[in-house]
Structure formats: structure tokens, C-alpha cells
Amino acid sequence: MAIALTFLLLLLSLDFSSSLSIPLGSTLHASSDRNHSWYSLNSAFSVSFIPTATPGSFLSAVLFSNTVPIWSPGTVDSGGSLRLLRSGSLRLVNSSGATVWESGSENEGVTSASLEDSGNLFLRSRKNTTVWSSFAHPSNVIVPTQPFTVGKSLRSGSYSFHLTEEGSLNLKWNDSIVYWSQELINNNSSSNLSSPSFVLERNGVASIFDSSGVVVVSVRSNDYGEGEEGVFRFLKLEEDGNLRIFSVSKGGEIQTQTWVAVADQCQVFGFCGNFGICRYDGFVPTCECPSENFVPSDVNDMRKGCKRKVELEDCRGNQGMLDLNNTRFLTYPPELSTQRFTLGTEACRANCLADSLCFASVLMADGSGVCFQKLSGLVSGYKSPSVPSTSSLKVCKPVSPYSTVEKSDERLLIRALIIALVVIATVLCLVALLGALWCCCCRNSLQFGALSSHHTLLEYASSAPMRFSYKELQRCTKGFKEKLGSGGFGAVYKGVLVNRTAVAVKRLEGIEQGEKQFRTEVATIGSTHHLNLVRLIGFCSQGRHRLLVYEFMKNGSLDNFLFAAESGRLLNWQYRFSIALGTAKAILYLHEECSNCIVHCDVKPENILLDENFNAKVSDFGLAKLIPSDKRYWNMSCVRGTRGYLAPEWVANLPITSNSDVYSYGMVLLEVVSGRRNFEISDETNHRKFSDWAYEEFDKGNSKVILDKCLQRDETVDMEQVTRMVQASFWCIQKHPSQRPSMGKVVQMLEGIIEMAKPLAPNALADIRDTENS
The missing domain is CATH 1.10.510.10 (Transferase(Phosphotransferase) domain 1)
Incomplete structure (x- = not known):
């Protein structure tokens, strides 16, 4: 009786739907039925199929909480299956029987498979040793306690994630371009990096360890240490080429991003495909073509890049350079196909146009004068008002940065609007002039001829900076008597204009520009208007004197209140x-x-x-x-x-x-x-x-x-x-x-x-x- 009971318990332990042990010959069929799955003992993880965005397609995966894939061998059609063959190999096949993926463990002595409570799917031998495991062959996810060592990689499309022998984490495009690297920032002589490993811990810290187990570099998720018992964290390389850490609630229903490798998505190489330009529409990165010289490779998916309407080979001798301001073609190392020079804007463009091998150039507008010229490879662009670069593309003429196709009635409408605006602006200026003259004569009792020299309300209301003489500013500040403060550019004095407007007059020091250049820069400052910027009212450029006149701030500077x-x-x-x-x-x-x-x-x-x-x-x-x-x-x-x-x-x-x-x-x-x-x-x-x-x-x-x-x-x-x-x-x-x-x-x-x-x-x-x- 005892022997029979023992045998019955052994048979139950081989029931893969409810225990750790998965016997040889077991098969999972592609479906959404969660009752047909292989589970871990704690039921937190399962091996199953989930439907993809493509109708009739299913992803085979190890899942957390039946929803979050942490390892996957691939996708199959609705008739596909995952089979643990009697030969000991784990195989994913389509409905036709064609092999999509295989573990390669045939005839290695495999006797069963198991799914651990950590989410590790492995194949066991008769001696209870591990022949193959999913942790040792990651797809695009790393989970807590899963070691990630040199030689392994996460992959998603053209992107991959690696740990180098030097102890750095790298994101690569096409296994060549390194567009993100977490360097070894706190290395010391005692660290032995002969066998570095990378591990994501349950508390949200991702660390590189040396061979002796010492942490040499780490990053933290922003929910570090929070709710460790009820939160599952995983690191994932996504299809957009970015590496992220996610936190998932115990039920697996809510996924929250808690860390990202590349904060600026447009800095990911190849995000918008070849010739694609990445820019932000609000807070969302979007892809577009450089100009009308290009068309999308796939109008339904702009991330697949663009292509020339006319190839360069078809227009030899009739080529030009398309200029793209505030745009940089990303030049991450190692790009052996990219040459670097120190040239000016025109020389950078001209050299590329003259070189039959060059098809794009990038001039760094950061004062370095560095010019990159691309001879081959993919062009990945980033456009933003804050990008200090000008990029150029070689195209077949005519160069068409903007649409030039307009209807004749649209052109007439625009011209009519311009004429109407000019007329309205002229009338408003005349009304303002007459009103200002009346105010000056009535309120200040000034003669008409004195109006210009005293810079009254008419000029103060103008958006352009007024020009003062040095004597006028000397008089309105009572000989620069009341000093408000001093800074890096000179001292500031309180003054009162003829129209009784309080102002702050700054006497600039160390300014040796000519009057024309000085006035040009002042005009730029004066045209800059914002609610939280001090308004420039006017200036003085007379002889060696350089002064600026600002609106007066009653409560002074912030330091007087803080310190x-x-x-x-x-x-x-x-x-x-x-x-x-x-x-x-x-x-x-x-x-x-x-x-x-x-x-x-x-x-x-x-x-x-x-x-x-x-x-x-x-x-x-x-x-x-x-x-x-x-x-x-x-x-x-x-x-x-x-x-x-x-x-x-x-x-x-x-x-x-x-x-x-x-x-x-x-x-x-x-x-x-x-x-x-x-x-x-x-x-x-x-x-x-x-x-x-x-x-x-x-x-x-x-x-x-x-x-x-x-x-x-x-x-x-x-x-x-x-x-x-x-x-x-x-x-x-x-x-x-x-x-x-x-x-x-x-x-x-x-x-x-x-x-x-x-x-x-x-x-x-x-x-x-x-x-x-x-």
C-alpha cells in the first residue's frame, strides 16, 4: 500500500500543469488558455503563449504574473507549439512543423525541465545538474538574481546590450555603434575585473561586480528599496533601443518605468532609421524626413526611415547640399566611415560636396569648428532648437528644404494679409504718436522740440531700446549717486527719467566693442521679451561710455531675501x-x-x-x-x-x-x-x-x-x-x-x-x- 501511494505521488509530481517538474514529451500549444501552462512552485511565473499585436500570432515566453514576458524564444502562428522532446531538446515550432528556435540540448542527458521560483527555466540531467537555462541565454530582459556576464547579450531588433571585459555596460546599434555606455566610474586598484558580472537586485539597484564580489559601479531605480516584497523589477531592452528598469505590482497589472539609460530618446542611434530626423512634438519623440528631397520608406511607420527621391548616382554633376539648422547627425564611436576635420561652415559643406564618397556633413556650432563627414553608414539625425550643430546632406538639385508648391489664390491671400497688416500698423503708430504728443504737452508742459531729447512716453512704450546721451543718464541718476549694487559687468545706479519712470542704469566695464557692433548686440537683448526677464529700456554708446538702462525692480535682488x-x-x-x-x-x-x-x-x-x-x-x-x-x-x-x-x-x-x-x-x-x-x-x-x-x-x-x-x-x-x-x-x-x-x-x-x-x-x-x- 505504501509503495503504491509513493508511486501515485511520483506520478502527480510529473503533472507539469501543477508542479515544478516538466517531463519529456510535454507540449504547450499556442493559445490564450492560461490553464494550459507550465508553472513555478510559487505560481508567480509560468511558461505559456500570449497573443501579439499581429492577429493570429503568439509569443512563447516565460511570464511573470501571466502577463509580463521575461524570456522568449520567439513567435509562432496559431498552430505553433513549444515542445520538450524526448531527446532532451526544447523546441519552438510553427504549425507547419518548421523550427523557429531550439535549445540545442539534444542527447545531453536531459531528463526533465523545471521552472524555478526566480523565473529561470532550465533543463535537468539525471544527476540533477543544469544542462541548459533561460538565465544563461537571455532574450531582452534581465530579472533579479539573474547573472549577466561577458559574452552574453540582450537583443531587440537592431539593438543589443553588452557587458565588456573592462566592466562597462554598452548599448549598441547593429553590433557596432556604441551610443550609450555606463563607464566604470569608481574603479580602484583592488578591483579584479577579470570576470565582471552584472546583476539587478530586488531592491532596484543594478550593479557590476568584480570577480571578488565587490561592487564597482551601480545605478538605482527611482523607487529604490520601496515595497521589495510586493514589487517585481526587471530590466528590459525595448524595440526603441532604450534600456529601462520597470517595477510591476504583485498582480502584474501596473508597470512603471523607474530608470532609463538614454534620457533623451532622440540620442538613440538609428531610432528614426536611415535619413530619419528625430525631434520632439511636445514631449513625444517623432520621426520625419529631412526635406522634400526625401520620402518615407514606409508611410505607415516613420521609424523605418526615409529614402532619396532621386539617388545621387542618377544626378552626377547636378548635386547640392541641403542645410539643416539645429540638427546633428549622430556620430557615436566607432564610426570608421566618418572623417573629422576642423573647418568653417562653408568649407565643411564644400569639402563634402567635392568628395564623391561623402554624402553628409556635420558642423559643430559649439566653438570647436569640428566638421564630421560621413562616407558610408546610416544617417541618424536629431533636431532641436538647443542642438548646437548644422548638418548638411548631399542631394540632387533642386534642393527643397520647404514646400514651394502653392496655389495662386493662397499667394494672393498672403499678400493681401501683409498689406492689411502694414496699413493697420501704420494707423496705430500715427494714433500712438498723436496720443503721446498730447500727453507730453499736457502732463509735462514740454515744448514739442524737446520731446525727442527727453525720451518721453512714446519712446518708452516702443519695443526697441532707446538711445540716451551720457549727460542725460548722468542727470537722471544725479551724477550716479544712488548705487543699487554691482556685478560682473559693472555697477548699477537708480535713476528717474523725465517722464518720472524709475530705472536702473548699469555702467558696463571692460566693453571695447565698436559702436555698431555694440548696438547690434543691444538690439538683440532689447528684442528679448518674457514675463520673467528684466526689460531693457535703452542704452548709451558715447565715446568710451557704455551704459544700459533697465526697468527698476522695487524689491531688489533675491540674495537680499535669502541670505x-x-x-x-x-x-x-x-x-x-x-x-x-x-x-x-x-x-x-x-x-x-x-x-x-x-x-x-x-x-x-x-x-x-x-x-x-x-x-x-x-x-x-x-x-x-x-x-x-x-x-x-x-x-x-x-x-x-x-x-x-x-x-x-x-x-x-x-x-x-x-x-x-x-x-x-x-x-x-x-x-x-x-x-x-x-x-x-x-x-x-x-x-x-x-x-x-x-x-x-x-x-x-x-x-x-x-x-x-x-x-x-x-x-x-x-x-x-x-x-x-x-x-x-x-x-x-x-x-x-x-x-x-x-x-x-x-x-x-x-x-x-x-x-x-x-x-x-x-x-x-x-x-x-x-x-x-x-
Whole structure:
């Protein structure tokens, strides 16, 4: 009886629908029936089929919670099946019997298959050893405890993910172009990288270990350590070429992205296919063709790229260069088919046009003058107002960047609208002129002839900067008597115009430009209008005198409220958040929305002014361009050397871009929250810089201690906003410019529109400290 009972239990253990052991000869058929699956003992994982987006097609996979694929050998039609053959091989076949995939374990002594509680599907031998396992042959997903070693890869379409022998993680296109790499940033002499391995842990940390088990580099998901028992995390290489970590609730119903390798999707090589240009439509990356010289390869899928209407071979001798402003053709290493030169704009284009092998060129507009010329390979483009590059494509003439096909009635309508606008504008100007003359005569009792020299309301209402004489500004400031402050470009004095308008007059120092060039730059500054930018009213360029006249800000600069505690001038939290958001929007406008991209170069509390309603107004924008190019690095010490706001690339003498402003803004943002200078050292911070100490407290989840002590007992303070601002500030002050968000994303972070991953420690702080002390 006991023997019979034992035999019956053994037979039940071989029932693959309810136990770990899967006997030889078992078969799963393609269907959506979850009752026909192989399950792990804890029932969290199963081997099954799920339908794909293509009708009649099924994906064979190891699933978490019956919904999330973590390993897959491929897809089959509705008559397909997954078979564990009696020979010991696991085989996926179509309805015709054609093999789609096979484990290659035939005649290796396999006696059964099993699905572990970790999600690992493996084939066992009679000695209970593992002959083959899904963990050892990953598809496009890594799950917790699954080791990922050198020689293995994740694959999705043309993209792959690898671990190198040097301990770096790489994303590749077509197994050649490395477009993302997580370098070994904290290696030391004790680390032995002869056999590095990569593991995703259950708490949301993905780490590279050396052969002795020491962590040499790691990244964290933004829900690190949260709900470990009820959350399943997995790392996935998706079809768009990006690597992401997802968190899934216990039921597998909600998937949340908690980390992404390439924050800017348009930086993924080949995302839009050959000749495809990636740009953002709002927050969504979209693909388009460069011009009317190209057509989509597939009108239903723009990610498949574009093709020329006329091939270059068919128009020899009638070729031209199509210019694409604010566009870069991605040039990731190793691209042996790409040549690099140091040339100007015209030479870069001309060299490519003259070279029969060259079909595209990229000129870096970052001051380096570097010109890339592509001789073969795929052209992957990225277009954005913030991209400092001009790219050119060789095409058959005529070069057609925009549509030139218009109906005659549309042209007539446009001309009629233009004429109507000119007439209306002329009438409005005459009315404004007559009104201004009447106001001046009645209110100020001035003679008509004196109107021009005193710059009355008519000129002040104009959007163009007015021109003042030096004597007029000397008189309106009472001989530059009342000094409001001083900065990197000179001192500022209070003045009152003839029309009784209060102004701030800045006397510029170190400006040696000719009058024509100076007025050109001033016109650019004067045409830049935004709610959160200080308005330029006028200027003076007379002899050696260079002065700028701004609107007067009643409440002065932000630093007077943040750091002058003894004055009793305290900003409540609502004002601080409004000031931080307004400043971010102003810098975003300078970088991406005004007609000329302007890098401020000196973002700090002293250059953030407050009007009578405590609205933030950024000042001194555009002044960096007034410095002579041959003295810029000498004279820029006043502009870029403001202690505590200096981006690391200034110190390293690297090209300065809009990302430098993002770093400075991040420093200001932390000071707005804390009410303390970032370089302040005290007993509370263990005699370390406040910004270093603040990150450690933030990393512990203790954002409240970073908040200004004057506000910590204020119950009206929105701690969610505090945490967002602190987290955004540490993203902004990352060491590498590419890791910092754009100002557009910073605004979204502050407004809570997008979720933020947890930032790494901004280790640039130590670099800056060492440089300043040297």
C-alpha cells in the first residue's frame, strides 16, 4: 500500500500543469488558455503563449504574473507549439512543423525541465545538474538574481546590450555603434575585473561586480528599496533601443518605468532609421524626413526611415547640399566611415560636396569648428532648437528644404494679409504718436522740440531700446549717486527719467566693442521679451561710455531675501516656489524659445530681481556676448567665476553650452530652498560644504532638514514641492553636462508633470572645491 501511494505521488509530481517538474514529451500549444501552462512552485511565473499585436500570432515566453514576458524564444502562428522532446531538446515550432528556435540540448542527458521560483527555466540531467537555462541565454530582459556576464547579450531588433571585459555596460546599434555606455566610474586598484558580472537586485539597484564580489559601479531605480516584497523589477531592452528598469505590482497589472539609460530618446542611434530626423512634438519623440528631397520608406511607420527621391548616382554633376539648422547627425564611436576635420561652415559643406564618397556633413556650432563627414553608414539625425550643430546632406538639385508648391489664390491671400497688416500698423503708430504728443504737452508742459531729447512716453512704450546721451543718464541718476549694487559687468545706479519712470542704469566695464557692433548686440537683448526677464529700456554708446538702462525692480535682488536674515525680510514658501519656477521659465525662454539662443553664463541670486509683487525677473542676460573674444577668458572671471555657481566645464576649459546655465540654476534652486549659500561651512554640516551635506540628507530621505530653518515650522509649506525642488537641483548639478536635464524638463520637474529618477551624487562638487582651493 505504501509503495503504491509513493508511486501515485511520483506520478502527480510529473503533472507539469501543477508542479515544478516538466517531463519529456510535454507540449504547450499556442493559445490564450492560461490553464494550459507550465508553472513555478510559487505560481508567480509560468511558461505559456500570449497573443501579439499581429492577429493570429503568439509569443512563447516565460511570464511573470501571466502577463509580463521575461524570456522568449520567439513567435509562432496559431498552430505553433513549444515542445520538450524526448531527446532532451526544447523546441519552438510553427504549425507547419518548421523550427523557429531550439535549445540545442539534444542527447545531453536531459531528463526533465523545471521552472524555478526566480523565473529561470532550465533543463535537468539525471544527476540533477543544469544542462541548459533561460538565465544563461537571455532574450531582452534581465530579472533579479539573474547573472549577466561577458559574452552574453540582450537583443531587440537592431539593438543589443553588452557587458565588456573592462566592466562597462554598452548599448549598441547593429553590433557596432556604441551610443550609450555606463563607464566604470569608481574603479580602484583592488578591483579584479577579470570576470565582471552584472546583476539587478530586488531592491532596484543594478550593479557590476568584480570577480571578488565587490561592487564597482551601480545605478538605482527611482523607487529604490520601496515595497521589495510586493514589487517585481526587471530590466528590459525595448524595440526603441532604450534600456529601462520597470517595477510591476504583485498582480502584474501596473508597470512603471523607474530608470532609463538614454534620457533623451532622440540620442538613440538609428531610432528614426536611415535619413530619419528625430525631434520632439511636445514631449513625444517623432520621426520625419529631412526635406522634400526625401520620402518615407514606409508611410505607415516613420521609424523605418526615409529614402532619396532621386539617388545621387542618377544626378552626377547636378548635386547640392541641403542645410539643416539645429540638427546633428549622430556620430557615436566607432564610426570608421566618418572623417573629422576642423573647418568653417562653408568649407565643411564644400569639402563634402567635392568628395564623391561623402554624402553628409556635420558642423559643430559649439566653438570647436569640428566638421564630421560621413562616407558610408546610416544617417541618424536629431533636431532641436538647443542642438548646437548644422548638418548638411548631399542631394540632387533642386534642393527643397520647404514646400514651394502653392496655389495662386493662397499667394494672393498672403499678400493681401501683409498689406492689411502694414496699413493697420501704420494707423496705430500715427494714433500712438498723436496720443503721446498730447500727453507730453499736457502732463509735462514740454515744448514739442524737446520731446525727442527727453525720451518721453512714446519712446518708452516702443519695443526697441532707446538711445540716451551720457549727460542725460548722468542727470537722471544725479551724477550716479544712488548705487543699487554691482556685478560682473559693472555697477548699477537708480535713476528717474523725465517722464518720472524709475530705472536702473548699469555702467558696463571692460566693453571695447565698436559702436555698431555694440548696438547690434543691444538690439538683440532689447528684442528679448518674457514675463520673467528684466526689460531693457535703452542704452548709451558715447565715446568710451557704455551704459544700459533697465526697468527698476522695487524689491531688489533675491540674495537680499535669502541670505540677509538680520534684515527681517523673509520670503514665504509660496513666493520661493513661484520665484524658482519663474526663473526656470525665463532661462528656458533664453535657451529654446527666443529667436537667438542666449546662454546667460552668470545665473545667481544677485541676477534674479523681484518686482513689487515678488515676481522673478532675470537680469544680465546676453551681456556675455559683449565681452571681446580675445579677452573673454580673462574678463569672464567676473562672469563665470561667481563662487558656488561655477559649472565644472568652465574649470576644465571645455565648450560652454546651455547646460552650464542648468548647473548654475541648480545651485540657485538649492539656495532658494535652504536660504543658505551652497559653499557655506558650519558645525551643522560637519564643516563640509552645505551642498555636499544636503545631498547626503536627501539621499536618506530627509529633505525637511534642508529647508530654510525659518520655514520648517510653517505648516503651509508644501513638502512635496520642497522634495521636487531639491531633487531637481541635484539633477541640474550633475558633473557631466549630458546628464543634466534641459531647462524645459526642469520646468516639468518643478511643476510635477514628469516623474524624476533619484539623482546620483553630484560628485562635481569635490572637483570644484579642489579647483577653487588650488
